[in-house]
Amino acid sequence: MNQDEFRYWGHRLVDWIADYGDQVERYPVAAQVQPGDIRSQLPETAPVRGEPFQAVLRDVEAILLPGITHWQSPNFYAYFPGNNSPPSILGDLLSAGLGVQGMMWATSPACTELESLVLDWLVDMLGLPSTFLSSSQGGGVIQDSASSATLCALLAARERTTGGESNREGNPGRLTAYASNQAHSSVEKGVRIAGLGSHNLRMIDVDTNFAMRPDRLRQAILEDRDRGRRPCFVCATVGTTSSTAIDPVREIADICHEFKIWLHVDAAMAGTAALCPEFRYLHAHLERADSYCFNPHKWMFTNFDCDCMFLADRRPLIQALSILPEYLRNDASSRGTVIDYRDWQIPLGRRFRALKLWFVIRSYGIEGLQARIRLHVQLAQEFADWVRQDPRFELAAPVPLCLVCFRHRGGDAANQQLLDRLNASGRMFLSHTRLDDQLTLRMSIAQSQTQRRHVQQAWQQIQKLADTLTPADD
């Protein structure tokens, strides 16, 4: 494919994506296929000669598309969103087109400088503490995911707690970590990867709102200290995956300071809401956290992957991850006047991911982003009201933002039936969790294209299906 063909097919593909965005609502939201259905339609060996791009694009439409679950559908309410947006797609396109490596300042200076700038912008936009600015001892970095941010925070904590011993000699054992029993699975994954062992992660009890109980955290830490353990890492969650529960950061920070434990705050989904002053309470007391992250690739219209991680002191992370082989030595790094983001992350290489975030912020502006966040929260509050008003249903958790956890009063079987039938209809896609040991439906109203009419139709469909069930308590 030469540049002229690239122009031709690039224009076609842009149009295809625009059409897809316009029409995505017409497809079944969750793919209605069985394992192997897609693969069985494709040849089992690679072509010897190059094929025309037309054939490739035809297979995308005819074979792949039925196997796609449409995360960009306005009727996608499952999990948390993975939103893209027109400016974000363009930013990612330019990143692919420039094809530069941002592993060090020297390998493409603009890549590092734009990333630091945009992350500094976010400190201001989200009401984050000034210790997170790149001009301080801390700073921000784009990670691929909150999972990786959590792991990096844990590695920095391990490094700081052991004074470098864990890096040199390996885990000394006896290190313990803490998160609520509602925290994301990536905390346990990180604890395993970093060699602490999942038995040394304490899953702290939560209160009736599914938020961590600081008294139980304190108790667990004291017990571990009594048994000769070394508490090193606490992950507080601002907006859990199950139910958007918000851990009490102030009380948790008090405990972390008392016992000199690294405090990481995971606001992967909820953080974006702090763009609006009325939700900035989510970021209260972060000046007492050691690290923090949120995901623009969830709710800030920036396609995956884009997690923004901030540190109050970047040195423990860099000490944990920096290795400088001869083939990467350069003047700028040696003088110490630049940031080399390779030392802030697990991989060495890195894309120019700041472009898409910069495109999104500039295209929407702060006000444009706020308007979309407010619409989603408003729609979720309306949906929650509808649930409250229907005696067949109940809310299963508070609704601080855009996730509504609710269930039919007919018990697990009724809710499972409801979930399966809603998703099989192709008209919407919900996911589930368990709260108070009961199957609970999760209605996450935060997709870029979701409007009031979609949410209204979803509720009507849920109500209609509920009519066909025989609730246990009616």
Place this chain on the structure above:
Amino acid sequence: MNQDEFRYWGHRLVDWIADYGDQVERYPVAAQVQPGDIRSQLPETAPVRGEPFQAVLRDVEAILLPGITHWQSPNFYAYFPGNNSPPSILGDLLSAGLGVQGMMWATSPACTELESLVLDWLVDMLGLPSTFLSSSQGGGVIQDSASSATLCALLAARERTTGGESNREGNPGRLTAYASNQAHSSVEKGVRIAGLGSHNLRMIDVDTNFAMRPDRLRQAILEDRDRGRRPCFVCATVGTTSSTAIDPVREIADICHEFKIWLHVDAAMAGTAALCPEFRYLHAHLERADSYCFNPHKWMFTNFDCDCMFLADRRPLIQALSILPEYLRNDASSRGTVIDYRDWQIPLGRRFRALKLWFVIRSYGIEGLQARIRLHVQLAQEFADWVRQDPRFELAAPVPLCLVCFRHRGGDAANQQLLDRLNASGRMFLSHTRLDDQLTLRMSIAQSQTQRRHVQQAWQQIQKLADTLTPADD
């Protein structure tokens, strides 16, 4: 930005990227800027109102572009390449446009099935063992980078060696790992992250060709066992970063089998060459490796990030990384009939990265890819001949593929001067390493657009500059 504006600006941006590809040769290859030069031209706070995309694109050209080091320039000879190509850019664009999550089969079945298919294709294309097929106990997965593949291999090795203990109770200590002293820095980074400690990584001596000495490996393992250590992981490199040295996989595999140690083979750069039968010797004896990886995002015209990792037995990796929270449970995963790639990697979320790889393979065909690889190797061999024929220069290492390590006979100062002046000219970009404790220039001839004329001009410029030096030994 609505869909019509997206169409308009999408077409413009595609044209911009095509023009960039046509003209990239005209820019200074390495950015000629000082720290802060780019950032200082950009506003320190985010815009309150959205801006027209025209303004964004203008800033890309006027402000960012001078801060870009052009990895897609045909005169880029530094590091290893990070090649893109027209079909790869389109694949990444479609991935952004579809915006799906491939963390589980159920979250977008086509994403998982296409990935398994294309990785199975590569087993055939590269002469890899059939144990790496997804229909076996093993299988392939796309990681972001070889660094992450190495870490994942190490975690699987740790898990297998300790029978799950390290995951549950934390690293038991006393685990040791092995790689040559020429292995990539990611091995040490992985050893740190996984909690083994860098003092427990043995950097094995190399022979005069910079390949690992199996006798020294054996000796190190025996010494560790005598001291009560538990050897658990060996990384053999097929094509080191410094000089494309090729570790003797057969002898290393013998030792790993004897002592029941996990063998990972890192062919990040070199692996692509095995597309050509004459270079398939690179993959000899891989049927005795536990894991293997190579990077299409280096030499296979597929833009970052795209590392292909293969396992002979996927179970230890999945055991190490799998955690299934309630909110991710689904029928397909419960029945065990599908692959959930989230359990094969560090992060949870994942892009639809198989698209770009599929686009590249289908657009070029196996023959098209082979032709480009052969051209690069041919050019490197010619360049090596020119070096041999110039008495002022010497080759510093064998040239099995497309990297020429050479140096001026005038010593480190002369070579440093040569390197600095070549890169400051903007007409080419080389990097360096140290071999036999001497500063050595690395000429990596593998950029997608590099043709014979570029390499000829580069050598002429090197010769011309050499005339202006006063070599110590003349």
